[in-house]
Amino acid sequence: MRTTTVLVIGGGATGVGIARDLALRGVDVTLVERDGLGSGTSGRSHGLLHSGARYAESDQIGAEECIVESRILKDIAGECIRDTGGLFVQLAGDDPEYFERKRDACEDVGIPTETLDAEAVRERVPEIAPDVERAMEVPDAVIYPSRLVAANAADARDHGATIHTHAPVEDVTVEDGQVQHVTVGGSVDDRIEAEYVVNATGAWAEQLAEMAGLDVGMKPTRGVMLSVEYDGLGPVLNRARDPDDGDIVVPHEGEVVLGTTSVEVENPDEYPQADWEVERTVEECAAMLPPVADAPTVRTWWGVRPLYAPDEDERGGRGISRGFFRLDHAEDGIENAVSVVGGKLTTYRQMAESTADLVCDRLGVEAESVTADRRLPGADDPDRLDAFVAEFDAQGETDAGVVSPPANSGSD
Structure with a gap:
């Protein structure tokens, strides 16, 4: 039996962010x-x-979270971020009132914007669609998640955290209103006893919760992304319309990532990957940037969004909210467990801080979070960041064309 004060289950951005936040406290x-x-x-x-x-x-609340957190990440994450800027592009046939509503809403939230006429847009993006009417410039950016996740893990480890990759949870034992221990296979192959347990497994939160007899209703949706060859795109392109398939083009150096679709799935591990999603995504993104229609595909992948079912059912619409939820299971009869679900990669640090606040409150730890002000290790050194990626086997599909880790050293 291994022992720890807090066991975090899930090694995505939120999980490693929680581990880092707690270790720094x-x-x-x-x-x-x-x-x-x-x-x-x-x-x-x-x-x-x-x-x-x-x-x-x-x-509005979600938008405010994003602008605050994106500014923090630009300060602390260095080469995990590329500050490209972004454009919301209005094409002929797009509702001009939607553009106006979005611009007014950005002003209310405090998101800086600048409206560009068609000529100015073509100066920024020479191969933009010929029927472009105008665009709104916003402070979007590109994020390299492999580096971000690995750098958080490295900082957590450097401050005493233990990080185990390739260590799947096999069972959760609950007695007398407490998680007594968690059985972990793979590289751990042991039971772990913790004073407090955090479920940060994202789209898999419902499956893990069921091991403890808990109900965490998730409604994951899949989305397809394609990376295609295209060099020279400066800003992120967003279609200025209600969120729909194929409305984002993200520059990744000599490639662009086209996205995405939204289709509900029952199992985040096993789901169809439909050709129509690929075809529609390319078609719709090409409406903004026509050359991508015939650009060679580098790779195609699907991701699954960790959407919380009660929120999705209440709001009932794609893209309306990507807020996060901190579910204190003391309310469900298990005193030493919490699940954190929903949210966006952009707000992972805030999700981690909020969850760490709850954990520290339950444990009687008075230290405050410092993650908003502390730069990530290796932030100014891409080679060091990429070495972290190799150490923690953190290479993802999103930035595979950018991140270049050395030979995998593995992690335990």
């Missing part, structure tokens, strides 16, 4: 991840660091 923490770090949703996104503009008119 002096808490003894162990993290287990069934595969390499970031192998779930975090490493399979389109790689957009949201300014909040996408949510401004539909979810």
Whole structure:
């Protein structure tokens, strides 16, 4: 039996962010991840660091979270971020009132914007669609999740955390209203006893919760991304319309990532990967940037969003909200467990801080979070960041064309 004060289950951005936050507060923490770090949703996104503009008119709180957190990450994450800027592009036929609503909402939230006429847009993006009418410039950016996840893990480890990759949870034992221990296979092959347990498994949160007899209703949706050859795109391109298939183009150096779709799945590990999603995504993205229609495909992947079912059922619409939820299971009869679900990669640090606050409150730890002000290790050194990626087997699909880790050294 191994012992730790806090066991974090799930090695995506939120899980490693929680481990880092707790370790920096002096808490003894162990993290287990069934595969390499970031192998779930975090490493399979389109790689957009949201300014909040996408949510401004539909979810003001979520938009405010995004602009605050994106500024923090630009300060602390260094070479994990590329500050490209972004454009919301209005094409002929797009509703001009939607553009106006979004611009007004951004102003209300405090997201800086600048409206560009068609000529100015073509100066920024020479191969933009010929029917472009205008665009709104916003402070979007590109994020390299493999580096971000690995750097968080490295900082957690450097402050006493234990990180186990390739260590799947096999069972959760609950007695007398407490998680007594968690059985972990793979590289651990042992039971872990913890004073407090954090479920940070994202789209898999329902499956893990069921091991403890808990009900965490998830409604995961899949989305396809394609990386195609295209050099020279400066800003992120977003279509200025209600969120729909194929409305984001994200620059990744000599490639662009096209995304995405949204289709509900029953099992985040096994789901159809439909050709129509690929075809529609390319078609719709090409409406903004026509050359991508015939660009060679480098790779194609699907990711699964960790959406919380009660929120999705209440709001009932794609792209309306990507808020996060901290579920204190003391309310469900298990005093020493919490699940954190929903959210976005952009707000992972805030999700981690909020969860760590609850854990520290339950443990009687008075230390405050310092993650908003502390730069990540290796932030200014891409080679060091990529070495972290190799150490924690954190290479994801999103930034595979950018991150270049040395030979995998593995992690235990």
